[in-house]
Amino acid sequence: MNTTRRMTMGLLAGAASLGLGIGAVQAQDKEIVIGGSLPMTGVFAFAGLAVEKGMQDYISMVNEAGGIDGYTVRLAYEDTGYKVDQSVAVFNKLTSQEDIHLYYGDSTGFAKTIAPELARSGDMIMGGASFASELNDPEAYPYTFIPGPDYSEMLDILLEYIAQETPGASIALINSDTEFGRDPIKPAKAKAEELGLDVVLEIITPPGAVDVSTEVLKLRRARPDYAIFHGYVLAPQPEFISQAKELGLDTKFMGTFWSMDSSLWAGVGEAADGYMGVMPYRYYYDEDGDAPMLAKIREMQPEYVSTGYMQGFLSAMLMVESAKRVLDAGEEMTGANLKAALNSIEDFDTGGIMGLPISVPGNSVPVGRVYQFSASEGKMLPVSDWISVE
Amino acid sequence: MIIGTAKETYRADESLLTTQPQRVWLAIFAASLVALPFVVNDYWLYLTCLVAINVAAATGLNILTGFTGLVSLGHAAFMAVGAYTVAWLETNLGTPFWVNLIAAGLVAAALGILVGLPSLKVKGLYLAIATIAASFILHFCFVHFDGITGGATGINIPPLTIFGAELTTYFSLYWVIMPVTVLMVLGAANLFRTRIGRAFIAIRDRDISAEVLGIPLLRYKLMSFSIASFYAGMAGGLWAYFFRVVTPESFPLLTSIFLLAAIIVGGMGTILGGILGAVFMTLAPELLRYGVEWISPLVPNAGALLSPVRTVVFGALIVGFLIFEPQGLAEIIQRIRRFFRLWPFRT
Structure with a gap:
């Protein structure tokens, strides 16, 4: 047993030193x-x-x-x-x-x-x-x-869309308690004010939290026209949306790039219908234009x-x-x-x-478009023109 | 007892290095540490510095968990405290780096005493949960004390400066990180030649007996917490200079688990164990990259397919070591030593 173990260790050490020895792969x-x-x-x-x-x-x-x-x-x-x-x-x-x-x-x-x-x-x-x-x-x-x-510009695009569709709308910002989630809160509030929109509620949740019932109650009290999620990929957005729908809220839910993949929402089913968000690129199945x-x-x-x-x-x-x-x-x-x-x-x-x-005037390409998920088609469909927020 | 090493004084009996081969090997090791930055590229230099920082942190946790028997899952939070202290001092006061590093250790140590208070009442898993709770509280502070911590975006740290020279390359940072780590490890090794260190071991082996022997439990447990946190704080401070940005997400709970895994894999309760564990846990996933690289020509789209395999192999290696070497990697070294002690007369 001892010998085997020593041999194994020897082999491991040998492999490690070989690894160290193999240096740069010559670039062609x-x-x-x-x-x-x-x-x-x-x-x-x-x-x-x-x-x-x-x-x-x-x-x-x-x-x-x-x-x-x-x-x-x-x-x-x-x-x-x-x-x-x-x-x-x-x-x-x-x-x-x-x-x-x-x-x-x-x-x-x-x-x-x-x-x-x-x-x-x-x-x-x-x-x-x-x-x-x-x-x-x-x-x-x-x-x-x-x-x-960038994330603030994504929210700008959403807010401009909202201001166009429903001037003076009330908005809830729902963000995850991460650097990613908290990123656009301050600039988004400033932009909303500039556009005459009313941020009536701010919710910060742990990332991926499942139990959101207390947060949904806050949402019911505030009854915002729009709720914008940021800092999540999927969870807990479906829970939020389905609970809000059960409570009879007609709030429209929105998200940003990383939660805008349509295959994500296709798995959620009926609750996902009507979910909107900002997307800088066309979807795979986009036929228009x-x-x-x-x-x-x-x-x-x-x-x-x-x-x-x-x-x-x-x-x-x-x-x-x-x-x-x-x-x-x-x-x-x-x-x-x-x-x-x-x-x-x-x-x-x-x-x-x-x-x-x-x-690309600076570090970003500030262009995007608002899409909306259609559960029956299982696709994200465009609901706005391309918006540039330079 | 080793043949031919009869001790004539207590001093000799207590010394760190007892045999000639030990001294020779250590000298070779020290020489190779000095030579290393001149022969390896930036990638290996980066990893060496990262290993050194992890060794410092793991040694601290080893003092607490391995030597005193107090489980902590809050070690990463103390590293974060150290990192934030350095970041704050460096950006606000611009004090010299060594002052910042020591301050990082001291602030972490002070918090460690606070977090260690429950350790008199609770042990084992309960203490682990208490320390996790503490790390969540600290995380909350990092996010919400915007004025000090920079909130969710954290603090960007200017480069470490010595006599007006900015240390921005891994080569130059190595000459700060490695000596500090070596000093910390030496300090830990020497700690267990003193009354304090032996008291820690007595507490680990049986705390009631230790109290009967006249060791005040609260004082020594808190001392162990403060020393461990001091190490974590210093390691966090080095980390801050190394990565130059600290955010609340820099030191997740996973880092605490990483360090705990390092000392378990390396061998709890031995200084060598903490070192080997940190080296293994940091370098094994990197060495496995070469495995992926070798197989790559044989498998189409190897990067995407083999990366998860690499994680699985790393996990399997840890499990393997735990099963086949429950005493940790340090025990393997001991076995090799025992083998050569009588070689070639008995193999």
């Missing part, structure tokens, strides 16, 4: 590597898997069309389990193995943690899964971008792909476009040049992924 010539700290496991894995698929599809499209000026594009990513220390570890691992100038990060925590390193190295720009308002500050985060509106890129996506992916896929797809598109502009200008691939190239994007056609020609 003429290649642009997009790095990624992606959550393939853990609570955010559903998004990580979709984002990866979206990025890979766009990258293979670019490569099939000949790459960028003869450069092929490749995504080098590893799993982070949605933990900041692991995301940073992946970042360090990939950047020591490859020459990386474009990066996809998986969380707000990671984006904030790695920002000083991005500033120090000045090598790359980073997009990611975070739409945190704090990141939408080109001075504090010069090398970061958000492939859509001119969207050649969506047709291509449907060709590549015969089954429905989630909103995370679209986010990854557009992220890759913005990264590739920035790299292309830098190469075309004959400049060096540095963070500053790439960011300047990104900011030079004006009235850019995303092939219909976003409904308006987009510009």
